[in-house]
Amino acid sequence: MTVRKLQQPRGWAFSFAVPIVKPLLLATTRRDWRGGENIPATGGFVLVLNHVSHVDPLLAAHLLYDHGRLPRYLAKSGLFKNRFLAFFLRGAGQIPVHRATSSAIGAYDAAVEAVRRGECVVVYPEGTISRDPDLWPMRGKTGAARIALATGCPVIPVGQWGAQDLLAPYTKKPRLFPPKKISMHVGGPVDLSDLAAGSGGGAEAAAAQRATDRIMAAITALVEQVRGERAPAVRFDMRRQGARADDESQDRKDTA
Known part of the structure; x- marks a missing residue:
């Protein structure tokens, strides 16, 4: 059901x-x-959304498209290794992220510029599919918060559930039938008005972390509504649990 008609040009990739x-x-x-x-x-x-499946970006794009907006994703650089896929992703305005390298700064700058142009930038603050045993939202990374603090733009949280039934985490074979229920609850803007972007150093990092904590709290509250359950009192933290920030071996399998 289309709620709003798309006003901006789709471009060849979305067309x-x-x-x-x-x-x-x-x-x-x-x-x-x-x-x-x-x-x-x-x-x-x-x-900003919680992350439970590799199909999440398609479902978020469906939500946004039927509400009259086009998504711009911060996409992992591995997806751009395939020449055809890279051509398509760039045509769709997606932004490659080279994780844990100096090139990640360029992705942040590109995301900030996209927001300033009036675009919708989609971020999964967890940085990867949830490693929580029950797929609850994990501790978030600060990228979305830093973009918001730099631009003063709204941060719109979404709690979603059901994508993992369509395509289970880190698998390749979808379960298409019977049709799966996909719940996506969109919340109001996260209030970050009292947090300044800062002038660098510790103050800026502290503001970004406080903003991230609020963003993850808003997402988690929406996921609780969707699931009808209470989330764990302490969010899963990959660093404390000894999990790798990004399973590169799995990423290579997924993008081969």
């Missing part, structure tokens, strides 16, 4: 993908979308 991907999603999912009026109709903003 190619939408007629293929959207009918497939309509056939294989049942959508429980709530709070879509919180998605800004115009202007730049950051959309």
Whole structure:
């Protein structure tokens, strides 16, 4: 169900993908979308979601497209190693991220510039699919918060559930039928008005961490609503649990 018509030009990549991907999603999912009026109709903003499946970006794109917006993702650099896929992703305005390298700064700058141009930048603050045993939101990274603090743009949280039934974490074979219920609840903007971007150093890092904690709290509260359960009192922290920040061996399998 289209709530708002798209006003901005789709470009060739979305014009190619939408007629293929959207009918497939309509056939294989049942959508429980709530709070879509919180998605800004115009202007730049950051959309933040919990991460439970590799199919998440397609579902978020469906949500945004049917609310009149195009997504711009911070996509891991491994996806750009395939020449055809890289051509398509760049055509769709996606931003490559070279994790744990100096090039990540360029991705941050590109995301900030996209927001300032009035784009919707989609960020999964956990940085990877949740490693929590029950797929609850983990401790977040500060990228989305830093973009928001640098631009003053709204941060719109989404709690989602069901994508893991369509494509289980770190698997390649989707379970398309029967259609899976996909719940996506959109919350109001996260209030970061009292947090300044800072002038660098510890003050800036502290503000970004406080903003990130608020963002993850908002996402977690929405996931609790979607699931009808209470999240653990302490969010899973990959650093404390000894998990790698990014499973590069799995990433290579997923992008081969």
